[in-house]
Amino acid sequence: MDKKIKLAIGLGSTCSGCDIAILDLNEKVLDLASLVEIVFWPTAMDFKLPDLEKIGKNEIDISLQHGTIRTSGQEHIAHLLRERAKVMIAFGSCSCFGGIPGLCNLTSREEIFETVYKETPSTVNPEFTTPRTEITQDGHDLTLPELYNDGKALPQIVDVDYYLPGCPPAAELIGRLLPIIANFMETGELPPKGTVIASDKTLCDECPLTKENKMISRIYRPHEIIPDPKRCLLEQGILCTGPATRGGCGARCINALMPCRGCMGPTAEVKDQGAKMISAIASILGVENEKDLSEDEVEKLLDQIKDPVGTFYRFTLPVALINRRIKEGSEK
Amino acid sequence: MTQAQQPKAKRITIEPITRLEGEAKIDIFLNDEGNVDNAYFQVVELRGFERFCQGRPVEEMPRITPRICGVCPGAHHMASSKAVDAVFGVDPPEPAKKLRELFYCAHVIHSHIAHFYALAGPDFVLGPAADPSKRNILGVIEAVGLDIGRKVITARSYAQRIQETIGGKATHPVCGLPGGMSKPITEEERKEIEEMAKSLVEFSKFSLELVDNVILRNKDYIDLILSDTYSHETYYMGMVDQNNKVNFYDGDIRVVDLKGKEYAKFKPKDYLNYIAEHVEPWSYLKFPYLKGIGWKGLVDGEDSGIYRVNCLARLNVADGMATPLAQEAYDKMYDVLGGKPSHATLAFNWARIVETMYASERLLELATDKDVTSKDVRAIPTGTPEEGVGCVEAPRGTLFHHYWTDEEGIIKKVNLIVATGQNNGPMCMSIKKAAQSLIKNWKVDQGLLNMVEMAFRAYDPCLACATHTLPGQMPLEVIIRDIKGNEVRRLSRHLHPEPLGIRVDVVS
Amino acid sequence: MDGFEPKIIGFCCNWCAYAGADLAGISRIQYPSNLRMIRVMCSGTIDPLYILEAFQKGADGVFIGGCHPGDCHYQSGNYKTRRKVSLAKRLLSQLGVSPQRIRLEWVSAAEGQRFAQVVTDFIKEVEELGPSPLNQRGAQHG
Numbered sequence: 001m002d003k004k005i006k007l008a009i010g011l012g013s014t015c016s017g018c019d020i021a022i023l024d025l026n027e028k029v030l031d032l033a034s035l036v037e038i039v040f041w042p043t044a045m046d047f048k049l050p051d052l053e054k055i056g057k058n059e060i061d062i063s064l065q066h067g068t069i070r071t072s073g074q075e076h077i078a079h080l081l082r083e084r085a086k087v088m089i090a091f092g093s094c095s096c097f098g099g100i101p102g103l104c105n106l107t108s109r110e111e112i113f114e115t116v117y118k119e120t121p122s123t124v125n126p127e128f129t130t131p132r133t134e135i136t137q138d139g140h141d142l143t144l145p146e147l148y149n150d151g152k153a154l155p156q157i158v159d160v161d162y163y164l165p166g167c168p169p170a171a172e173l174i175g176r177l178l179p180i181i182a183n184f185m186e187t188g189e190l191p192p193k194g195t196v197i198a199s200d201k202t203l204c205d206e207c208p209l210t211k212e213n214k215m216i217s218r219i220y221r222p223h224e225i226i227p228d229p230k231r232c233l234l235e236q237g238i239l240c241t242g243p244a245t246r247g248g249c250g251a252r253c254i255n256a257l258m259p260c261r262g263c264m265g266p267t268a269e270v271k272d273q274g275a276k277m278i279s280a281i282a283s284i285l286g287v288e289n290e291k292d293l294s295e296d297e298v299e300k301l302l303d304q305i306k307d308p309v310g311t312f313y314r315f316t317l318p319v320a321l322i323n324r325r326i327k328e329g330s331e332k
Numbered sequence: 333m334t335q336a337q338q339p340k341a342k343r344i345t346i347e348p349i350t351r352l353e354g355e356a357k358i359d360i361f362l363n364d365e366g367n368v369d370n371a372y373f374q375v376v377e378l379r380g381f382e383r384f385c386q387g388r389p390v391e392e393m394p395r396i397t398p399r400i401c402g403v404c405p406g407a408h409h410m411a412s413s414k415a416v417d418a419v420f421g422v423d424p425p426e427p428a429k430k431l432r433e434l435f436y437c438a439h440v441i442h443s444h445i446a447h448f449y450a451l452a453g454p455d456f457v458l459g460p461a462a463d464p465s466k467r468n469i470l471g472v473i474e475a476v477g478l479d480i481g482r483k484v485i486t487a488r489s490y491a492q493r494i495q496e497t498i499g500g501k502a503t504h505p506v507c508g509l510p511g512g513m514s515k516p517i518t519e520e521e522r523k524e525i526e527e528m529a530k531s532l533v534e535f536s537k538f539s540l541e542l543v544d545n546v547i548l549r550n551k552d553y554i555d556l557i558l559s560d561t562y563s564h565e566t567y568y569m570g571m572v573d574q575n576n577k578v579n580f581y582d583g584d585i586r587v588v589d590l591k592g593k594e595y596a597k598f599k600p601k602d603y604l605n606y607i608a609e610h611v612e613p614w615s616y617l618k619f620p621y622l623k624g625i626g627w628k629g630l631v632d633g634e635d636s637g638i639y640r641v642n643c644l645a646r647l648n649v650a651d652g653m654a655t656p657l658a659q660e661a662y663d664k665m666y667d668v669l670g671g672k673p674s675h676a677t678l679a680f681n682w683a684r685i686v687e688t689m690y691a692s693e694r695l696l697e698l699a700t701d702k703d704v705t706s707k708d709v710r711a712i713p714t715g716t717p718e719e720g721v722g723c724v725e726a727p728r729g730t731l732f733h734h735y736w737t738d739e740e741g742i743i744k745k746v747n748l749i750v751a752t753g754q755n756n757g758p759m760c761m762s763i764k765k766a767a768q769s770l771i772k773n774w775k776v777d778q779g780l781l782n783m784v785e786m787a788f789r790a791y792d793p794c795l796a797c798a799t800h801t802l803p804g805q806m807p808l809e810v811i812i813r814d815i816k817g818n819e820v821r822r823l824s825r826h827l828h829p830e831p832l833g834i835r836v837d838v839v840s
Numbered sequence: 841m842d843g844f845e846p847k848i849i850g851f852c853c854n855w856c857a858y859a860g861a862d863l864a865g866i867s868r869i870q871y872p873s874n875l876r877m878i879r880v881m882c883s884g885t886i887d888p889l890y891i892l893e894a895f896q897k898g899a900d901g902v903f904i905g906g907c908h909p910g911d912c913h914y915q916s917g918n919y920k921t922r923r924k925v926s927l928a929k930r931l932l933s934q935l936g937v938s939p940q941r942i943r944l945e946w947v948s949a950a951e952g953q954r955f956a957q958v959v960t961d962f963i964k965e966v967e968e969l970g971p972s973p974l975n976q977r978g979a980q981h982g
Contacts, residue, residue, distance in 0.1 A: 011355065013377055017402020017503040023446075024502070026489045027482075042348050042355075049347055071377055073355070100399040103384040106934070112380035116618070117611050120382055120747045121734075123618065124608045124627070131378070132613045138370060140343075140361045142614040147378055168402060168503050221741075223391045223420070223510040226710055256500025256507050257515040261395060275889040278931060282888075282923035290919040291910070302926050306742060309934040310388045314396075321892045326936040326973035387934075 005061045005181055008040040008052070009091075010081045012067025012074040013101050013151070018092040019043045019066070021168035028175060035181050036062075040081075052077075055084045062181070064089040064164075068101040068318070069152040073145035082158040087190065090154040093167040093263045098318025100167070102151040105317050105324040106309065109149045153318050163196040167263035167315060170249045173197055198248035202267055203260050206247045211235065214284045219304035222258065233259045234284075239311060244270065244277040263315045272321045274312040281305065344776070349373075349788070356793075358784070360767050366774030371764040373788070375617035375756070382746045390419050390717060390741045394508040397733065400750065403446070405504045406439030406495060407726030407751070408733070410581065413508030415733040418601070418720025419741065420510045420713035427706035428512035430698055433581040434525070435498040435507070436724065437695040440580050441532055442491035442502070443727035444643075444688045447792045448539065449484045452681040455786055456547050476542075487535040490528040494695075497521050512710035522705050529696040533657075536689040540661050543685055548668065558669070561769040562677040562787055564761055565590045565632045567622060567639035569754070570646035571725045577654040578646050578690060580725040586649045587622065590634055592673040596624070600723030603732050607749060608637075620754045630761050638761070641729025641754045642791060643683035648673035655697070658690035677762050680790040717741035726751040728792055755791045762787040846966040849894040850875045850903040850959070853883040855913040856948050857905025863952030871956035872963050875903060883907070884917025888928040891942065895932065895974055901941045901966035903959065908946040918946070936973050940965060 009019075023029060039060060040047045063085035069075050082088050093099045104112065113130045117123060133146050154160055164173060176197050184190055199206065211232045220237040227236045233254070234240040240259035246267050253260055266273040286293060286301045293301070305311070313320050347357040355377045363369040381400055388396060394412040398405030410432060417424060424432075457475055492502040498517060499505025507514045517525075547553045556562070569587045573579040576586070585603065587596040596606055609618040610627045621627045621637030628636040639645075647666075653659040665682055666672050698704055717740070722733045729751030736745040766787035852858040858879045864871065880886060883906030894902045904925055906918040922944060929939040943962045947955045970976075 013379055015399050015402035015405070017399070017405065020402050020503050024489075024492060026485050029485075068379075070379065074377075100396060101379045104380050106387070107380065107383050112378065112383045115383040115386075116378065116380060119745075120609070121604055122607055122609045122620070122747055122749060123611065124623075125611045129611045129613050131611075131616050135613045137372070137612075137614050140359070140370060140372070142359060142372060142374065144374060144614065144616065145377075147616070167399070221389060221391055222514075223416075223713055226712070229515065252496070252501045253506045256498075256505075258395075258500060258506040261392075272889055272892060274931060275887065275892050275928075278888050278927040279924060282920055282927055286923065287919075290916060295922070298922055299926060302923065302930070305927070305930070306389045306740065307387060307392075307934075308927065308931045310392070312931075321889070321896045322932070322935050322937075322974065325934065326976070 003185075004037040005035055005185055006059065007036040007038050008055075008060045008063045008081055008085065009038065009043070010040065010063065010065040010077040011042055012065060012078070012094060012154070013070035014067025014092075014094060016043055017168040018094075021092075021166075021171065021174060024171050025174060028171075028178065031178055032181075035178065035185065052080050052084070057084060058086050060085040061184070062087045062089065064091040065154055066092040066095050068094040068099050069148075069154065069157050070101060070104070071145040071147050075148075075152075075157055078154060078157045087161045088154075088158060089162045089164060090160045091164050092169055093165050093265065093315045095154040096163045096165045097265045097316040098151050098153040098323075099315050102153070102316070102318040103310065103314070104151045107325070109147055112147075150324060151318050156318065161193050162191065163194075163198075165196065165198055165246065165264045166249055170252070172250060173248055196246070196268070198246050198264055200268065201247050203242035203245045203247040203249070203251060203254075203264070207232070207242060207251050207254050209233065209254060215287045216285055217288060218301070219285070221306070227257065229257055233257075239281070239305065241273075241277050241312060243280045244273050244312070261314050262312065265316055265319075273316045274309065274320055277312040278308060349793075358763060358788075360771070360784075362771065362774070366772070368764065368768040368771050371760070371767045372614055373756075373760045373763050374615045378616040382748055385743050385746045388743050390416050390735055390737045390743055391510050393733070393735060393743070393746075395504070395506055397748075398504045400748075402503050404439070404443055404726050404728060404751075406436060406442075406499070406502075407724055407728075407731050409499070409505045409508050410436050410439075411722045411724045411726070411731045411733040413510075413722065414582075414724065415720045415722030415735050416508075416510040418722060419717045419735055419737055420720075421715035421718075422511045422711050422713040424512035425706075425708045425711055427516075427703045428709040428711075429582070430701055430704050431498060431513050431517065431709055432508065434695065434698040434704055435495055435505070436581050437691045437698065438491045438494035438498075439502075440691045440727050441536075441688055441695065442488050442495070444684050444691070445484060445488045445491065445535075445539075447727075448681065448684050448688070452684075452789055452792075453542075455789070456553060456681070457542070459552075483535065483538070487532060490531055494525050494528055497525065509710065510713050514710075516707050516709045517705055519705050522699060526696070526699040529692065529699045532692040533689075533696055536685070536692040537657065539685045540689060543682055547682070554668065557676050557678045557682075561766055561783070562762070562790075563675045564640075564677060564758060564765070565634075565675050566636070566758060567595060567625070568645035568648040568673060569639050569641050569730055570649040571723065571730060572650050573654065575654070576651040578650045578652075578687070578725075579654065580691065582724075585723065585730060587639065588649045588673060590673070590675075592648065595622075600732060601721040603721065603723070603734075603749065607732075609749070609753075615756070617753055617756050619757045620749055621757065630757055630764070632761070638757045639754065640758045641751055642680055642727075643687050644674060644676070644680040645729065646725060647683045647686065653686070653690045655690050655693035657693055658686055661686040661689050677758075677787060677790045680792070684792070728752050729754050752791070752793060759788055759791050759793070762791070844967060844971060846874050846900040846963055846971075847898060848875045848901045848903055848959075848963060848966065849899045850877045850905065851880055851883065851886050851890065852877055852903075852905040852947075853907060853913075853918075854879055854881050856907035856911065857883070857945070857955065859949035860905070860947040860951045860955040863949065864956045865952075867952050869952055869956040871960045874963050875959055882912065882914050882917035883921040884912070884914065884919075884924075886921060886924065888924050888931070891925070891928045892932070895937060895941075895972055898972075898975055900969075900972045900975065901943070901962065903962055904942070904944045905947050905955070906944070908948055911948065938969055940969060941972065 063081035090096045209232045241262035242260040245262045246264040270276045344360040349356045360371045397408040397412045495502040499507040571583045573583045589595045608623040625637035717737045732749040734747040912918040925944045
């Protein structure tokens with residue numbers, strides 16, 4: 001009799017879009033259920049921490065985790081899963097690269113607390129009470145996990161075997177796990193370590209829009225223009241991170257006529273998604289009359305790019321070459 | 333057992349809370365008499381969107397803020413889209429608003445279906461005291477047939493498909509822009525949506541019948557729903573249209589008091605005059621309350637600023653439903669509940685299906701509106717951006733997005749009042765009350781854990797759950813120790829090979 | 841800043857800036873030795889990645905030397921340079937690294953004296969700024 005694969009699903013600082021993405025397999029979830037026995041999944045099942053702790057080394061076949069690592073509790077889960085699993089998968093952009101919560105690296109825990117618990121206009125907190133990791137309330141001892149200053153991707157915490165990027169991962173890509181699991185059950189074989197379950201090419205390769213001539217003379221923010229629905233958005237001056245982003249997602253955002261924002265992360269050879277993207281922009285913006293532009297005019301042209309870090313590292317800041325903001329003069 | 337040997341377990345920790353979106357734990361503390369002294373619902377994470385969104389171009393907010401929640405990203409997307417309209421002072425063309433509302437009805441349906449069938453449904457279809465191993469969607473399917481399971485999957489897949497057609501993706505849609513929508517839909521797409529909408533109306537009818545057959549025919553359930561254990565007298569808040577009927581996408585905000593009388597009605601942009609947030613050091617989640625009444629702690633009553641949002645609240649504040657079948661269901665519900673407003677927390681589950689009926693009817697109305705295929709779905713903003721508020725009824729309650737920008741439209745400041753957050757206080761109170769009602773004189777009952785969970789679950793704590801991958805168990809174990817740490821009693825209710833850990837520690 | 845010797849990485853194009861640096865050397869024109877030179881064929885080939893990497897690896901400043909606009913050996917390479925460098929400055933500025941730590945200069949092969957002058961100026965400016973925030977004690981960065 002075929003033994004079912006034991007699967008564990010752990011959470012970092014997740015929005016649970018990745019859990020919904022699994023459910024969006026719809027009928028295929030029944031296929032998944034026939035192959036796996038889920039031994040941990042706080043989102044959907046009542047296994048608690050002590051149950052996970054009791055599982056022995058290598059007793060879990062596949063663990064996957066989604067969500068940025070932001071707290072001590074989430075880091076603990078990552079270690080628990082890795083220690084007990086033969087295979088660890090980083091599921092979703094937050095886990096693969098840090099994701100949108102990784103933008104916390106542009107600020108600090110102190111600044112977040114200031115904003116959330118003091119400065120927001122609806123907050124009434126004159127004593128600036130903030131959450132504490134240990135507190136005695138009305139005679140009761142309570143604890144909270146520590147909120148870290150940095151957001152981290154899963155590979156920065158534990159050894160990761162496979163990556164399934166996307167925010168959330170496309171159903172088609174999640175579906176690719178099924179034959180991998182089935183094959184594993186039958187033959188014990190797995191894809192090469194480090195495999196990214198996505199396309200090896202950039203999004204441009206699967207984008208349905210027509211590419212003609214990449215030379216733009218100005219940038220339009222998405223609300224400033226109604227684009228030609230058949231032509232490449234970047235060519236029309238709308239910033240699109242397609243050239244620096246891995247494909248395989250089905251170009252879903254493009255289908256809604258909105259530009260890519262890079263959730264699939266960079267392709268294999270690219271060290272830093274943001275650097276790659278600004279290189280691409282510099283190659284096509286203001287090229288036609290570049291000889292005639294003064295230094296000031298060049299600067300004005302580039303002023304149209306409002307938020308390089310937030311646009312080109314939206315999902316990948318924690319794994320960037322320089323992955324956090326440090327203030328000048330912050331020497332202690 | 334003698335007096336001296338009586339177990340003195342003083343603390344019950346449930347960690348993590350499961351079957352919800354987000355991370356939390358519950359600590360229940362017993363006093364010297366073995367009664368519940370207090371219970372704490374602690375949210376254990378924070379991401380800081382209100383801070384790291386500073387510096388981002390405001391038009392990107394409808395694409396960034398859905399990442400607050402992957403179960404109701406559509407709600408954040410819509411609230412954000414409306415907020416960025418307001419920031420630029422641009423009014424989208426009517427067809428764009430209808431298209432947004434069409435998308436949004438589908439979104440509410442997806443979220444409500446998932447919660448009702450996977451989380452709350454089992455408690456009613458099978459019973460709160462039913463065999464724990466059966467008390468989940470698998471047990472429901474066993475009780476009512478695999479066809480139901482497939483029906484549920486299909487219905488939710490239609491709701492997701494409609495969102496994808498309009499918004500690019502169902503989870504983390506991208507279509508909302510200042511001034512309208514990124515693209516129109518074709519007649520072909522509209523036809524497809526219309527067919528799916530018809531199906532969803534039928535499915536909603538079916539769900540109401542399920543409520544009828546399973547809940548209303550069972551006096552025990554009625555008693556449970558109407559019991560004091562699950563009742564809180566609070567204020568209620570929700571969005572209403574110009575006829576004071578429930579609307580998810582647009583309208584004014586209405587607050588009613590414990591007797592159902594209107595306490596306030598305001599435009600979303602004036603929310604700061606009515607809502608404030610309190611902070612406790614033992615949770616990362618803040619506690620919204622009515623500013624005019626004030627923060628009096630986690631207590632019921634006319635003098636407490638605690639208010640509730642979400643399904644039952646919306647129905648409590650409205651004068652009715654805008655569509656016929658939903659109105660029928662609404663009337664029937666209040667008939668059984670004994671009038672308006674209803675303070676019965678468990679009735680949130682029922683109200684959820686009444687709302688699903690409305691959302692489906694409204695979806696079909698909009699899908700057959702010829703405006704919805706118009707090409708005129710965007711107005712280009714011309715004003716200087718500054719400040720704006722966008723508000724919708726998320727499936728889980730009223731949701732406010734408030735942005736301030738510089739003259740280039742770069743975010744300076746963000747304030748978010750998120751739906752589930754407004755029920756933070758009520759959830760704490762519900763858990764405490766259920767625990768206090770059920771745990772007396774050290775008696776920790778089998779029914780305890782599920783009953784406490786039901787108090788929490790009714791608020792639909794932000795997760796659309798598996799519709800068919802639960803293992804068919806709700807395994808829990810409570811270990812009671814005396815002061816010396818010796819095990820005195822062990823209660824388990826599970827078929828799982830390994831017992832689950834609900835730690836019951838002695839606190840000396 | 842006492843005892844602080846800035847580490848500067850300099851990318852200089854073969855045809856102009858590097859030749860200018862050479863000329864400075866031959867002419868025995870003195871300038872501080874903080875600059876570690878990397879010769880590239882054209883300043884236009886400098887990927888913004890190199891600039892980021894230089895800071896990530898410990899540079900306190902990055903100097904880029906290219907041909908005067910209009911004089912590029914490859915026609916238009918240096919036009920790309922100025923766009924790339926400007927974008928890199930903006931990116932780094934958002935990350936907390938002062939744009940003053942990146943200096944783009946056009947230096948011809950004949951401008952040995954000028955080369956020494958601009959480099960000296962730049963080193964002094966970085967000295968005044970202090971160590972790069974990525975190098976400061978207590979800075980956390982991965």
